[in-house]
Amino acid sequence: MELLVASAVGILTAAGIYLILRRRSFPVILGLSLLTYAVNVFLFATGRLVSGAPPILNKYEEVVYTDPLPQALVLTAIVISFGMTAVVVMVALGAYLSSQNDRTNMPAEPEGAGDDE
Structure with a gap:
């Protein structure tokens, strides 16, 4: 499970950076969206990757729980x-x-615009 999530974060980050480096505005917007998805998955994974675990502590049972702070x-x-x-x-x-x-x-600078002389 950890390998799958880490791979997803890596692929989303790589695709987002690739799209941000494009020269059109629409791919840049898509790249920013992919980077935010990668950060969201990373933040979500910091709360322990446990399937079926409740995000709330139960004082009557000894249950593994998921941290609710990353979800928020x-x-x-x-x-x-x-x-x-x-x-x-x-x-x-x-x-x-x-x-x-x-x-x-x-836009390209006109010739001679960068000369100090």
């Missing part, structure tokens, strides 16, 4: 990443509508 952190991170994705999509849409291009690279 993941829930908060999902809401924040949704808001962040909405803002980034609106900024990218505004940039596309103003320039009719969604490339994220900087």
Whole structure:
């Protein structure tokens, strides 16, 4: 189980970084989303990977439980990443509508602009 979750986090992170390094705005947005998913799975896995365990302590039984704090952190991170994705999509849409291009690279400097002499 740990190998599967670690592999999923690694694959999501690698795919997210690959997409962030693209020159179009839509793959960059998808890459950010994949990175947030990777962080969410990592945070969720920090609360012990136990299937069928309750997230609440029971003082009457000796039961293995799952830590509820990572679950609350993941829930908060999902809401924040949704808001962040909405803002980034609106900024990218505004940039596309103003320039009719969604490339994220900087324009080339004119010749002689970087000379100090």
